[in-house]
Amino acid sequence: MASAPRPERVPRLLAGCLPPPPPPPTVGLLSMEQEETYLELYLDQCAAQDDLAPPRSPLFNPVVPYGMYILNASNPDTAFNSNPEVKETSGDFSSVDLSFLPDEVTQENKDQPVISSRHETEENSESQSPQSRLPLPSEQDIGLGLNSSSLSNSHSQLHPGDTDSVQPSPEKPNSDSLSLASITPMTPMTPVSECCGIVPQLQNIVSTVNLACKLDLKKIALHAKNAEYNPKRFAAVIMRIREPRTTALIFSSGKMVCTGAKSEEQSRLAARKYARVVQKLGFPARFLDFKIQNMVGSCDVRFPIRLEGLVLTHQQFSSYEPELFPGLIYRMVKPRIVLLIFVSGKVVLTGAKERSEIYEAFENIYPILKGFKKA
């Protein structure tokens, strides 16, 4: 039943850009070519539908990477069943051009510790990278794969979205966690805090990825559109794409930095597009270790804040030098986020590796700010 995973994956692919379509009429085998065309379709639709994507993503899933939500929303049972099949099918896709899409499968994936707590953010990013190295021939923005252990691990990662009471053991890929996942409704991490309806909006995401091959920057600069290369100034190619509107720094070692995206999925998609450009120029580019390095969010509490009071009472966390910078710099310890708080009520949050950190930081600071509201 090699086909079982595919129909699941297809709606997931398209769901990235469009409202979840009805399941494909034929639950049957998809050929390799169909896979490829779906991939192309996806990329094109993403390019066309990008306006839709950003407003939807926070609604859909503010915390858990998008794919995991869909994984649960779609048939969890089938997903579970497809579990053993994936390992068989992985071999079948060797002939497909995988070079720029799937991340490497390694046996170590099974041993990767996976967290369930939303607070253990470092582990989150760590677990996401090995999970991205799974043999899925189809394009997906899902951070996880359908490997047996990772699947259940992914389910345990779904739990962060649940209320804090649910804290499943991360290591055990058991059916308990899976059934739990299928039963418990997936509650996205509540961005709507108890006290206010303000949700920080993501403004910028910086991510890195390893293309894992040496690159000839001159060749890239000559053949690629929208590429700048000035070896005397800086040893990297600066490339830009319009959709998602991002900038990438591509180094000759094969490492790449992607900035300017407004959501995690967009950052990943943009990085993949850059990787594709490099691949089309003839380099054996891969997509290893995609990691979000920094996320910046901003919001407005809509009342003026008396910063002098805040800096006095939270001295050990804040520094306020108005002649240097008009905002107060607040270094929150848990989560480790830096907030720039302005008199007007605007708040900028930076230093997050996960969306949840931004929301959590804002929830923590909001009552404090209310205490210093300037009437």
Add this chain to the structure above:
Amino acid sequence: MVVFGTTFFNFDSFIGKTDSIEIIGKSVFLCRYHNILPLLNDSGRYSLGDARRPLHETAVLVEDVVHTQLINLLQQAAEVSQLRGARVITPEDLLFLMRKDKKKLRRLLKYMFIRDYKSKIVKGIDEDDLLEDKLSGSNNTNKRQKIAQDFLNSIDQTGELLAMFEDDEVDEVKQERMERAERQTRIMDSAQYAEFCESRQLSFSKKASKFRDWLDCSSMEIKPNVVAMEILAYLAYETVAQLVDLALLVRQDMVTKAGDPFSHAISATFIQYHNSAESTAACGVEAHSDAIQPCHIREAIRRYSHKIGPLSPFTNAYRRNGMAFLAC
């Protein structure tokens, strides 16, 4: 050398009229920030209009003081630079001049670190800044911190200076300023507070070229580099802040409190200043306002110079020309 009580320095001939007004404006705002914002007096009247005149005079005096002190500081820094055989005045020279006063040096170091930190954060937020930084080479992070650490490492004989980096004790002066600001802002309404915040954001580092011209850097043989200019701007700001702190203390002293055992022992020179023709007009007319008067400033400077008192012959060597630096 600051000349007390005589004609104010005429900067209009020195720099363009608009510039001088702007710099005065800055001093006015800085003075306002530090306190002089006339608050509601007993009759509930917002006496901004009344205090305008002495405010202006105080600002003019403060500017005069700051200007003179900075020029002197710059001269001394140039001399130190020359000793080293360098072509520019670097932050190291300024740090060297400040080595005697640990508290002020620590405050300067903290400021430099905050500046580094702020540019690091702002860089992470703005995409363009990130590219700019990458393009200019990634050795810019913590540049000022490295400069300070390397230099203090080199001149530190006893380990005292390096101990300052780990030292985490509270800076009392800064603490007091923060508390004062907090007290002031608590009773302001949002319009006043907005104005207050705006005035706090003024600094000498915003219009760097005007600041340079004001200090007449172009006529000097050895000029300060960028980081040194930042430090000078900060020192100018600190000088104003110190002046205001001291003037407030003086003003507090002037108010005779019932039961104060030393009220009969106020120094003769102080009374003399208080009664001198120059300041009576200003002080007498505006005695009811809360603004800092020029007489307070002058008294503060006089006391700071340590020229009176039993230990005056033994005070610091680097004040050989009689100038006591407020900022260092």
